[in-house]
Amino acid sequence: MLRRVHAVLPRCRFPRAPVAYRCSLFSSGNSSSQSQPWKDLELAALRSPPEPTLPEEEVYSYLTPGVRKTSVEELATQWDNLGFQIRNMNGYVKFTHSNGKWDEGVFVPAPYILLHINSGALHYGVSVFEGLKAFNCKDGK
Structure with a gap:
């Protein structure tokens, strides 16, 4: 092509x-x-990015849809709507620990995170299996 x-x-x-x-x-x-x-x-x-359709919307790229900004007060009323389904998010906050303390955090406007293939989160089942193994103690139990 x-x-x-x-x-x-x-x-x-x-x-x-x-x-x-x-x-x-x-x-x-x-x-x-x-x-x-x-x-x-x-x-x-x-092409330039599309214009936001709402005043509280941000557009990061013409490849992604516009994102509506939310406030803490608005989200605090939605505790009954948490759910465990996949939700479209406009990004995440990344905190970094260095020199014994956490930084203030940085908002990353991307729906994906970089995760190492050997991350414990991906191999949680192996961790649980390792914890379930039976061992004999000195007293025979």
Whole structure:
């Protein structure tokens, strides 16, 4: 697919200018879509993020939907709605422990966390099994 796109796009005159401004494919002219198959090609890197639909919404990228800000007071009334299902979140707060104390925390606007493959959280079942093993003591019990 990438080779095909490169074969279809014309050579650009200024290598460091943004594609929309430097290529002749965006110039006005009388040409049909058959002679310019790249005419309907959307260049995602040139799109700007969408505008928030609500005033308390933040948009981090055009790839993710807008996120509504919530307050502690608003969340405090929702204790009956905690549940254990997957919930779409706008990010998480990351705390780091160094020099014997925790930092103030940093909000990370991403729905995923970086987790090591050998994390104890992923291997909880093995930990439980190790704890259930039976051993004989000196008194025979």
